Amino acid sequence: MRIGIGIDVHPFAEGRKLVIGGVEIPSSKGLDGHSDADVLLHAVSDALLGAAALGDIGLHFPNTSPEYKDIDSMILLEHVGKLLRTEGFEAVNIDAMLLLEAPKIAPYIEEMRRNIARCLDIETGTVSVKATTNEKLGYIGREEGAAAHAVCIIRQY
Numbered sequence: 001m002r003i004g005i006g007i008d009v010h011p012f013a014e015g016r017k018l019v020i021g022g023v024e025i026p027s028s029k030g031l032d033g034h035s036d037a038d039v040l041l042h043a044v045s046d047a048l049l050g051a052a053a054l055g056d057i058g059l060h061f062p063n064t065s066p067e068y069k070d071i072d073s074m075i076l077l078e079h080v081g082k083l084l085r086t087e088g089f090e091a092v093n094i095d096a097m098l099l100l101e102a103p104k105i106a107p108y109i110e111e112m113r114r115n116i117a118r119c120l121d122i123e124t125g126t127v128s129v130k131a132t133t134n135e136k137l138g139y140i141g142r143e144e145g146a147a148a149h150a151v152c153i154i155r156q157y
Contacts, residue, residue: 001092004051004152008042011145020098020105020146021112021129022074022119027103031146034063038073040129043148044096044116045073045080051154052089074119081120084154091122092153098131100146105131 016030021040031037045057054060060083061068061076068076084090094116098105105112109129117124134140140147 002051002053002089002154002156004047004049004154006043006046006048006050006057006150006152007147008039008046008057009145009147010037010039010042011139012143018103019073021108022072022077022115023108023111025103025105025108035061035068035071035076036073039146039148040096040098040112040150041073041077041116041119043150044094044152045077047094047150047152048080048084048091048120048154051152052084052087054083054087074115077116077119085121088156089154090157091120091126092155093126093128094120094150094152095128096130096148096150098129098146098148099134099140100131101133101136101141101143 010031012029013032018025018027018030019036112129113127116127
């Protein structure tokens with residue numbers, strides 16, 4: 001068994017779609033980044049890559065590459081899942097926490113869990129997604145950005 005942790009942060013920007021956990025959420029602004037800036041899927045990807053000692057998301061999908069400009073992060077997570085399997089690993093469980101003041105994401109959590117499970121070819125029951133606000137403190141509290149933390153356990157087969 002191996003444990004991994006992933007953390008990602010993106011600022012909000014006008015004129016962008018808000019995509020979290022592979023779900024487009026109605027919002028007046030989205031997260032800014034080279035890809036679709038899906039903060040949740042990026043944190044999950046980093047946790048999995050770290051657990052397998054395979055580097056991080058920036059190593060595999062550099063933000064300097066035009067190939068990944070505006071790419072759907074579900075494609076990136078699927079690639080991470082395939083890479084893990086190629087290296088002889090499988091995800092046992094994932095626990096992720098979103099930090100954002102608004103919008104509320106509770107109505108979208110189950111779809112996010114299903115998306116993550118589908119990308120990794122694991123059971124939805126092994127994926128947890130939670131969210132909290134920052135109680136109006138800092139850049140998250142001022143609604144300038146969002147963050148996500150993820151931990152995972154993987155095993156070698």
